[in-house]
Amino acid sequence: MCLAVPARIMSIDGDGRGIVDLDGVRHQACLDLLPETRIGDYVIVHAGFAISVLDPEEAEATLALFRELNEINSPFRADPPPS
Amino acid sequence: MRYLAEFRQGGLVPGLVDAIARLARPIRIMEVCGGHTHAICRYGLAALLPPEVHLVHGPGCPVCIVPTATVANAVALTDRPEVVVACFGDIMRVPSPRGTLLSRARGTGRVHMVYSPLEALDLARVSPDRQVVFLAIGFETTAPSTAMVLRRAWKDAVSNFTVMSAHYLVPPALRALMRHPATRVDAFIAPGHVSAVIGLRAYDFLCADHGCPVVVSGFEPLDILHSVLMILEQFQRGEATVGNQYRRAVRYSGNETAMAAVSEVFAVADADWRGLGRIAASGLMPAPDYGAWDAAQRYPAPQSDAEDSAECRCGDVLRGIISPADCALFAAACTPENPFGPCMVSTEGTCAAYYRYRDV
Ligand code: SF4
Numbered sequence: 001m002c003l004a005v006p007a008r009i010m011s012i013d014g015d016g017r018g019i020v021d022l023d024g025v026r027h028q029a030c031l032d033l034l035p036e037t038r039i040g041d042y043v044i045v046h047a048g049f050a051i052s053v054l055d056p057e058e059a060e061a062t063l064a065l066f067r068e069l070n071e072i073n074s075p076f077r078a079d080p081p082p083s
Numbered sequence: 084m085r086y087l088a089e090f091r092q093g094g095l096v097p098g099l100v101d102a103i104a105r106l107a108r109p110i111r112i113m114e115v116c117g118g119h120t121h122a123i124c125r126y127g128l129a130a131l132l133p134p135e136v137h138l139v140h141g142p143g144c145p146v147c148i149v150p151t152a153t154v155a156n157a158v159a160l161t162d163r164p165e166v167v168v169a170c171f172g173d174i175m176r177v178p179s180p181r182g183t184l185l186s187r188a189r190g191t192g193r194v195h196m197v198y199s200p201l202e203a204l205d206l207a208r209v210s211p212d213r214q215v216v217f218l219a220i221g222f223e224t225t226a227p228s229t230a231m232v233l234r235r236a237w238k239d240a241v242s243n244f245t246v247m248s249a250h251y252l253v254p255p256a257l258r259a260l261m262r263h264p265a266t267r268v269d270a271f272i273a274p275g276h277v278s279a280v281i282g283l284r285a286y287d288f289l290c291a292d293h294g295c296p297v298v299v300s301g302f303e304p305l306d307i308l309h310s311v312l313m314i315l316e317q318f319q320r321g322e323a324t325v326g327n328q329y330r331r332a333v334r335y336s337g338n339e340t341a342m343a344a345v346s347e348v349f350a351v352a353d354a355d356w357r358g359l360g361r362i363a364a365s366g367l368m369p370a371p372d373y374g375a376w377d378a379a380q381r382y383p384a385p386q387s388d389a390e391d392s393a394e395c396r397c398g399d400v401l402r403g404i405i406s407p408a409d410c411a412l413f414a415a416a417c418t419p420e421n422p423f424g425p426c427m428v429s430t431e432g433t434c435a436a437y438y439r440y441r442d443v
Pocket residue numbers: 394395396397398400407410411412413414417418422423424425426427428434
């Protein structure tokens with residue numbers, strides 16, 4: 001039911017229906033619940049409806065915190081990620 | 084993929100794991116979202132945590148908590164030649180004493196799988212000689228979509244479309260769990276996408292009334308580890324608040340458009356949950372203005388006495404009392420190919436997650 005992964009809005013028609021790209025695959029997504037969304041936004045699609053827009057700054061802030069924790073807690077484990 | 088691979092970087096795991104180890108204390112943390120359960124099993128996250136930090140799985144799968152009687156009522160609707168039941172794929176395989184919706188799909192062709200509530204309405208529009216009943220399951224994540232579709236049906240006066248609502252609300256279930264003597268939970272990892280809709284305030288009572296920390300979490304492995312850390316930090320500071328780990332997708336007030344649609348189209352009602360029983364004000368039924376689209380009014384069902392199977396222990400799994408492996412049927416009589424209960428049927432179910440990732 002829940003794709004739970006961010007998809008990018010590619011087009012929007014007049015009836016509040018959009019096409020999103022999810023890892024190269026196009027899906028329909030109704031945008032009734034996110035009237036402010038624009039083409040290019042990343043959204044979470046649940047049961048065919050976009051329910052939330054991703055905030056790039058918040059995403060970056062969370063990642064920065066992870067990196068910081070890694071430096072503080074694991075000074076000797078700076079190896080590149082195994083996968 | 085953007086916003087995905089970055090949150091799965093193995094190289095960032097040690098920092099989080101070490102920080103968790105430093106604050107570790109005996110604690111039981113419950114997550115209430117099938118997506119979280121799957122991520123925990125898929126990435127073997129429990130094994131990365133100190134032994135005293137326990138992850139417990141709760142009623143987070145919207146298919147699993149639908150009681151047998153509701154499934155049996157939906158199956159019974161397919162006896163009517165004019166009806167087509169439209170539903171999501173997962174619920175089609177849930178057993179009931181009247182069989183499954185999948186067996187009716189094969190036998191009668193009167194069940195149609197959809198991916199979205201909008202598809203169910205589209206089906207009604209192109210099938211004017213049929214009555215399309217949408218079996219609407221899901222938590223606050225799906226209810227707004229059903230609400231928007233009911234608004235569209237109302238606006239265009241689509242008269243051959245009704246909704247059989249099995250929409251449930253998460254916070255009342257958390258309250259019921261906290262009051263249940265057998266459930267022992269010290270903190271909650273709150274569902275990311277439910278929270279994207281309802282916002283953070285909805286969990287305040289857990290902190291105020293139960294002293295229970297809550298952290299709304301994203302779905303990637305680093306997100307879940309970070310949420311565990313945020314919970315332990317609250318314990319260390321002696322706090323109980325609603326934290327937001329999933330800031331990139333969850334706003335403090337949630338999605339106000341979605342919430343407004345739900346309160347316009349639905350009325351809050353008492354509801355029966357598998358495993359948890361009847362919970363006050365935990366379900367959504369079409370409001371009086373939308374009564375013409377309420378399947379329960381158009382097709383009043385005799386009170387079904389179908390009971391949840393006694394052998395399947397989904398009820399105890401859903402309350403976090405047992406782990407799937409404690410069920411005698413797990414991976415023996417009950418497998419995803421031959422599921423005994425909804426927790427094994429649904430891709431979001433805890434038993435399915437344990438089975439799929441049992442070698443992780
Ligand atoms: S393993 Fe099967 S029978 Fe046992 S609780 Fe899970 S779904 Fe029910």
